[in-house]
Structure formats: C-alpha cells, structure tokens
Amino acid sequence: MGALDHEIGSDTKVSRGPYTIADYINARARADGLSQRTIAANTGYSRSRVNRILRDEDRRPISLVEANTILASMGVGPLEVALANEVINKNTSINADEMGIVLSLVAVMVDGLPIKIAALLDVIDGFESSDIRKEHGIKLHNAIYDMLKSLYTDLTERKDARIDYTKF
Structure with missing residues (x-):
C-alpha cells in the first residue's frame, strides 16, 4: 500500500494534502455513509481500535493488513486502492473528500478497460x-x-x- 506512515503534525490544520490511507478510508466512509461502528462490525476489529486508527487527532498508525481489511469490507477494489496510493504518494492538492469521489470515478472508468482495448484487435480489421x-x-x-x-x-x-x- 505505501505511504501508510505519512503523518501530519497534530497541531497543524491542513485542508489540502498530504494524505494517508486512513484519510482515504475516512473519505470513502463519509461518502458511503458508514460509521466507525459499522466499519468495526464489518471487519471484526474493536470499535476502539477503529477509532484510534481513523480519528482525525492523535491518530495511531494503521497496518497494511488493517487498511486492506477495512477497504475490502467497504467494497473498495484493488484498482481503487492502487489509485489512492498514487494520489497519496504524489501529495496532490485535493482534499480527502475530493480524493475519494475522484478515485471512485476513475476506478469505475478504468475497470475492464484493458479487456475492451484488447477486444479492439478483433473488432477493427487490420488492427494489430x-x-x-x-x-x-x-x-x-x-x-x-x-x-x-x-x-x-x-x-x-x-x-x-x-x-x-x-x-x-
């Protein structure tokens, strides 16, 4: 997953970038209307652990296993996780909520596209x-x-x- 340990000082109020995978999880949870309680129930993690790794202030590090488990329980596929990592690693200047919305759009747009492009070889005469x-x-x-x-x-x-x- 990469960039899981990237942190912002707790005394710094930042409205745009840099972000962590926990910020992305929070943005997706808000967009999907999921509470930390629901995430805990869906993953089997305790509510206190979910709160410690997803709260805005004094956040504890999230492990790769925890991030993958939470994202999978939210229905976030590997393509969207990879796109989130790209945004996180490049420290782009969009806020966490914008990031979640944009990445959902891009993941849907790209999903299955390689197969469709490869199918063009059969559809277009002379195309190799x-x-x-x-x-x-x-x-x-x-x-x-x-x-x-x-x-x-x-x-x-x-x-x-x-x-x-x-x-x-």
Whole structure:
C-alpha cells in the first residue's frame, strides 16, 4: 500500500494534502455513509481500535493488513486502492473528500478497460497489437480530460439554469 506512515503534525490544520490511507478510508466512509461502528462490525476489529486508527487527532498508525481489511469490507477494489496510493504518494492538492469521489470515478472508468482495448484487435480489421503504443496513452489521457471538462461544464450550466433565483 505505501505511504501508510505519512503523518501530519497534530497541531497543524491542513485542508489540502498530504494524505494517508486512513484519510482515504475516512473519505470513502463519509461518502458511503458508514460509521466507525459499522466499519468495526464489518471487519471484526474493536470499535476502539477503529477509532484510534481513523480519528482525525492523535491518530495511531494503521497496518497494511488493517487498511486492506477495512477497504475490502467497504467494497473498495484493488484498482481503487492502487489509485489512492498514487494520489497519496504524489501529495496532490485535493482534499480527502475530493480524493475519494475522484478515485471512485476513475476506478469505475478504468475497470475492464484493458479487456475492451484488447477486444479492439478483433473488432477493427487490420488492427494489430503492434499498433498499440504506450505514447497513445497521453493522447487518450488528454481526450478523457477534455471530455470530462466539457461534460461537467455542461452539467454545471444546466444546474445553474434550474435554480430559480427569484425565490431568494
């Protein structure tokens, strides 16, 4: 899992990065509406242990086994855990709740994609595996970003149009 021991001083109030896997677990739990009591019940860990490793202040280190057990009990797959580790290791500047939401989206988007790309070899006449190159990933990465930016811009504009400001 990596970056499990990365800590923030308890006297430092940080709203953006760096994060630990415990921060990610907390963000996912909030998004899924899970309490520490539910996590304890689902994992078999005591409520006091779950509280010690997931509380915001004076947090105790979480072991790799504990992190994997908790995440698995929450239905978080290995791909999403790997993506969380990438974000944690790069100390990106998104808060823990944003990180949880974004990683859930990316995990769903990427899940099964390698199989679909490989299936293109059977679907497109004349397309061979030697035609697939690592550098194509940059173009795909940028295209996905542009598409998401356009979709979310449209969504935001529609959301603004639905709000009746005359009521305020």
